[in-house]
Amino acid sequence: MKKFAVLFAILGLASTATAEGDAVKGQQAATACAACHGADGNTPLAPNYPKLSGQRANYAEKQLHDFKSGERDNAVMAGQVANLSDEDMANIAAFYASLEPQFAAVPAKYIEQGERLYRAGDKATGIPACAACHGPKGRGLDSAAFAALGGQSPQYTIEQLKAFRDGTRANDANRMMRDIAAKLSDEQMEALAYYMVGLH
Template identity: 50%
Template sequence: MKTSLIAGILSSAMLTSAGAALASELSTDIGGDAAKGKEKAGQICQACHGLDGNGTPGQPVWPKLAGQHPRYIYKQLQNFKNDERWDEQMSPMAMPLSDEEMRNLAAYYSGLEQSGGTAEEDLIAKGERLYRAGNAETGVPACSGCHGPAGLGSDLAKFPRIAGQFSEYTAQALGYFRDAERANDPNGMMRDVAANLKDDEIEALAAYIEGLGL
């Protein structure tokens, strides 16, 4: 009886511990102090991304960060710091950042409200078809499968919010993935998606995705 009771207690404790570990792993909170993140953003980030995270007028190839998932922001900063993703502007900015500073910046920008975007009317229909159904003839999968029907992505899976993003930035990113100039996508997922996209398809997708933020 005592053996069974002890075994039951141990089993319960193990399950509780496993459950706590799983809950921790599934948590979308990566920590970070948003107030400190705002201070740091004002020092090094606002020139390109704006203090409100909605970019800089006239520079749409620099992405909006407002409302982006914290895990995704944190991952990208890590990738820039560790030379797993390279950009002539971002890499030098990220390399000196501490882990705490990256978490603080992720907490700050993820808590801001995105300004939304606009869509070029003549590209909407084509972009929507590609976004929601892909192109079966060329093997391009639907974007909505990972980024969701509204383009909001998933913080847990580190799939970014893309709705409302500048079309110029999205087109540039898709081109980089297609040409394997960017390779920090897990298991080459985005490179595979973009490999068969044509220039006109990238243009239409990027325009439609910006309009999702309306």
């Protein structure tokens, strides 16, 4: 019963922490974002920049707030969000949520292990199924501000999993991602990242 109470508390907090944005206004506010993340949110420049297209609005908005507050440490993004208002952040998040992500073929060598970890986790090492929070198709969970992962750049995903594992990224609720990433090997991270690029 306590587990359910904690989950509902997290869901409640996440859903009240963000506002509903305007995608049309968000497109205008996101003009500068296109330089790194692409006009359609599919990041044409560098594979270690995240794709933002199709990202859950609540998740994206939370990340923008975390960059601004310093809870998520990134000098480049801190500078980009410094002058954004709460309304701007909600609108930008709504804009990227309205776009379609691009997916890619999954290299055959990652399919079996990646799918197993994503859908079932690893009981032996206590790794839960990614699908439990991020959904069977990798679309995330808006009410809890859980990220959409389907189609995400594998290099970016690996970088973030390693950051959670070593503690350089620590803006996850109740250490959820840090605790999970601590149990993942480099090989498992790679398999998951390349499996999720085609997940939809």
